[in-house]
Amino acid sequence: MPKKITIDPVTRIEGHLKIDIEIENGKVVNAWSSGTMARGMEILLRGKDPRDASYVTSRICGVCYSVHQLCSVYALDDAYGAQIPTGGSLLRNLVMGAQYIYDHMLHFYHLTALDYLDIMAIAEYKGNDKDLLAVKDKIIHLVKTNDTYPLTPRYEPDEFCVKDSDMVISAVKHYIDALSMQAKARNMGAIFGGRQPHYQSIVVGGFTQLPDINQVLQFRNMLDEQKKFVDEVYFSDVMAFGTGPLMPLAKIGLGGGHYNYLSYGALPIKPPKKHLLFPAGVIKNLDPTNIVVEPFDQNKITESVKYAWYKNSNPLHPSKGETKYDLDKEEAYSFVKAPRYDGMPMEVGPLARMLVAKNPTLLELVKQGVKPGAVARHACRAIETKLVVNACYQWCDQLLEEMTKPGFKIHDNEHWETPDSGQGAGFYEPPRGALGHWIEIKNKKIKNYQAIVPSTWNASPRCEKGVRGQYEESLIGIPVPDPDNPINVVRVIRSFDPCLACAIHLIDPQTNEIKKFIVE
């Protein structure tokens, strides 16, 4: 008989997630992923001024704040018919660049690294590096005063945990350094974005802050510090771990899943030219030796609600989604819906982007035996952080050039006022993966609003055909020798960088039907 265990809450992620698994002979044989919180962001937008949407949807997630704001204004730009001046596009790219650098770094060091380290190995450090000895003193002090929160308690380290004291101590040092580096990366975004978290200056039609030369120089100067850290610390840590002590996990492809990948594409390298830093595309049933990328067609997206707490309906395109809560539905187990592309579950995020781009660094790792899975996801984050850092330099240079031209523009002032009616769609590739927003405007108000976010794709429950979502599938077969210590489960789940507050979206309570489900 399989033994069923529940991990609730799954911590060090954004939002509220519960994972149920069944274990037989030390391996996962079945899995269910449940989003357990809902706010009804799309519902509350109904009847509001459409321009509010970018501000409100930014609050879908406070970790990836800028991404919803940006995707939302892309949908609004589309509905308003706004043409974004090159200056506006560059500023949007730069604030997103800062988001990428901070987000990936924070994910690796603060949300996931503790799954791969035996922190107590620090006590064995024999070297005499002054900074590392300070880390050792610090940790020993915490242990002696019997207060090692929040670093403990934890799942117990297993055979895959890095125990080499030199590696562990430098990783913990970098955990601490990265706390400041991620904050500084975010402050780069605030130079143009106004403040962070939750930027202010991104609006339909472009941007609100006419930059000055000093701000660009300030951004560039802060970027130098980030580049040094990304190249010499973050990227080299990920590669040293991934191809060193974690190579066994990388070679078994722990947490592979369905091997279908989707990228919407984003970040024009030299706006207004359309060429993208991250290209769009779809890969079905990946063959790593012969990667076939199909063009992305948004009409092939549908959402199934069979196993989610919404009234049943046929799978629909998100622009037509019509769903109502049903908290008492027997077979349902999540607030997350089940999006599918061409009827298939997809993985979105850094691994999908780098596969679609056929990134040479990733392909080299594949040659060395790294299989798509948890370790490859961490590697892809580090690879693309470097790409973004380099692109930020180009965008700074182009911005300086543009802003010294007469008539420099950041906003399409002609399309600020709300049209009587309209429809718009926005597609984006934020750090966690493919993001789409859809808006419908009637009588100058929002009639319908919809978002399918990266974690909706990855954290989805089963669809109407009973096919598991990507988290669920990626857990099948992974080793869990001790049911009280399911460390491999959280490793796999965290490798996706879940954002559950994002994943849950509720639509259409026109009839106020929710009242039926009052239990208090």
Add this chain to the structure above:
Amino acid sequence: MSSLFGEINRRDFLKYSAITAAALGLSQTDVVTKLGEAMAAPRSGKAPVIWLEGQDCAGCTVSFAGTLNPPAAAIILDTISLRYHETIMAAAGHVSEKVLHETVKSGGYVLVVEGSIPTVDGRFCMVADRPFKEILLECAANAAAIIAVGACASYGGIPAAGPTGAKGVRDIIKNKPVINLSTCPVHPDHLVATIVYFLVTNKVPPLDKDGRPLMFYRELIHDTCRRRAYFEEGLLLQDWNDPEQKNWCLIDKGCKGPDTYSDCAVRRWNDGLNFCIDCGAGCRGCAQPTFYKGMSPLYSDKTGLAADLKEKAKRRKIKRKLVGKEVK
């Protein structure tokens, strides 16, 4: 000890705390002694903190983790004992829940709450298979102080406009004072200084009628705004592309500065780097109990103030004499 945690060590932190305390009207000796004693006490003596997340976006956590002076690492590892925080803690599942129960049982912790509480149906926010409201009630009972961070935990915020009956902590916990740090997200300075105030005095700071510390929320943003002179002249920004209008008043773009109490305009955000009004967007009223619903539409003036000002400016035919013009 070398300056391991960024640019700050324990002594620097005490110095920083003393400066904060001086600003709060406390004697430096008090601070250094009390905080020093607290920090040097056996069994670490660090103040235990439980940080709960309800209907949240983690934006307040991220905001707090963005503090650089002092750096977040110094606070998390040196100043407080962060027993429970879903986004930061190493533990998960039953391991994390065990810590929560033990900490609640021993009492005397600071409770920080992020996110609103659904009241229509407990199932809209479940953690470890329990309704969030139940967890909050249990944690509040033994808390030494309760701090609601951000608009959602303070007054319901954006989720309050939605269908889940989202409420702030003060609507659930009625028998204890709740300190509301109500901007969306919480300003990291507000949170760090409130924690330090409590550690030093063991008291709740003086609050306004909406439960916000007066030391941060005494003045209207409008009264401290650097664009105020343009407001008085009726010069209202119409076009973000025009360098001449760059510093004009943002009322016509829906700025809620005249309705909002917070020190954002003088403190600014992210180590003084920028803030909502300086970047040309305007204030959205996030610190007010009526946010978000009462502030919508966010990007247009619904009070008629902008129209009046423009009319007046036209009648008075204001000419700006002291403005530089390009010489051709």
